[in-house]
Amino acid sequence: MNLKSSLLVLVGLVGLSANAQTQHTSTDAPAHKVAFTHKPGTNYFVSLAGGAAAMFTRQNAPVPYKDRLSFAAALSLGKWHTPYYANRLKLVGGETYTFHTSPGNYRNDNYYVGGHYDFMFDVVNYFSSYREDRLFHLIPYVGLGYEYKFHNSVKGMPNVHALTGNAGIQLAFHVAKRVDIFLEGEATYNNLALRSNYPADQLYNSRRLTALAGLTFHVGRQGFTPVEPLDQNYIDGLQGQISKLRAENAELAKRPESCPDLELAQPAAPAADRFVADKSILFEQGKAVVSKDQLITVFDASEFAKNDGEIVVTGYVAKNESRFKGLAEKRARAVAQLLTDKYGVSSDKITVEWKEAGEAPYSAAELGWNRVVVIRSK
The missing domain is CATH 2.40.160.20 (Porin)
Structure with a gap:
């Protein structure tokens, strides 16, 4: 991940952290x-x-x-x-x-x-x-x-x-x-x-x-949507990612922007090696629309896919979203459509999958992170 991409991801996470305080959810409280x-x-x-x-x-x-x-x-x-x-x-x-x-x-x-x-x-x-x-x-x-x-x-x-x-x-x-x-x-x-x-x-x-x-x-339009602050574990996780990216950017800032001799002497890294980590696109409760603050993550994955890489897009739902039928599939397909329609990734480079609530990637203590689509290199 180069310095420019890291900074864009950092901005996206900060925006998500601010927006996350008004995530919508259901409640049984009076x-x-x-x-x-x-x-x-x-x-x-x-x-x-x-x-x-x-x-x-x-x-x-x-x-x-x-x-x-x-x-x-x-x-x-x-x-x-x-x-x-x-x-x-x-x-x-x-x-x-x-x-x-x-x-x-x-x-x-x-x-x-x-x-x-x-x-x-x-x-x-x-x-x-x-x-x-x-x-x-x-x-x-x-x-x-x-x-x-x-x-x-x-x-x-x-x-x-x-x-x-x-x-x-x-x-x-x-x-x-x-x-x-x-x-x-x-x-x-x-x-x-x-x-x-x-x-x-x-x-x-x-x-x-x-x-x-x-x-x-x-x-006219009817109904009320309850607002519930995100749990502390979710907020701590966001802060941890921001701190990690800041440390990474500090190290990258110390390096020269280019080393021509080194670039000539060493072959380019394989595409799979450039996909450093899984990309996570987070969603609001019960929603399958990619918010603006998550587009940088989709863009980062598209850059890899367009340079001879293949990716797997997997949609997930949290346990408290089980009542939303087909939500995991809708999320995965929404991200895949963005990759093809907005960022020009060929559809034959994308494999779309989705999982049920019992196969969520994170624990119950990190419930908010399970409202996610994860992009991995194939």
Whole structure:
């Protein structure tokens, strides 16, 4: 390995060491104990719901429930920031009945529209390990918003602009890849009037309970990827390789760049002797794509192969990657394709092989090193 190649390998290893701190892996730990990647534009949802609402307390209380029920509808747009925390903007509307019972009996029918910003917490995902296809979710929430009450049937009643506070709970059932069915109960206080209000001694229109049923559609890219720092043995191994290369470069720097007389006197070394050591291309958990910081290793192997050498490309998987079918083969073929398509190595100089998890080249203590393709001279 000449000085230039050694320096390029050193740069590649340093880049891998920096990048390796965010390798992706699966985990069985509760979601609140795991860090997850957060990508813009992912995990959005839209909900449509309809149901019934009723007013409570004061002179509404003596009226039978069936006489208090009115329709309600909601449209929501939200985003899950983690598997257990989300925000949504919920637009609401419907009709409400409020009553005056003494003295005299009469009812005010009015409509309302509004919206509130909710903070949602998935209890099941918080205490359980993350699964994108989990069947049941229990999601309490609280929110703040605005509401406009208008079109009163009782003459003289003002239209009302009010701030609102709300709290509720949602039961969601995952029935398809991008679809949930949910039931939702919500309590709203809407008497923080900004302008006008109903007379307190006549019609009380402040506390409303709403029951909704609807569908949630998950739009765009979905899912979270857990992030787990690499084990210390893997990091120590990288540092060891860097130290070894630094020492080698220090020795090479002391030598003259060329010795014409020596080169004339000695025949060139056989190709096999120039392939000093196995070349290892490392991969992320569950992935078969060669990252940019590993290309220098592929390039180094291609230089050997193009100078009358033959190589064997062997793909491996770690034990915790057994669920990824054919991953070792995909890794080996990805490296072979780079050698031929990008670096111009003839395909007849490459032998492609792959091994199962039980044939990994490194021990369980060095699990990260088993996500690898090894290139050897034939």
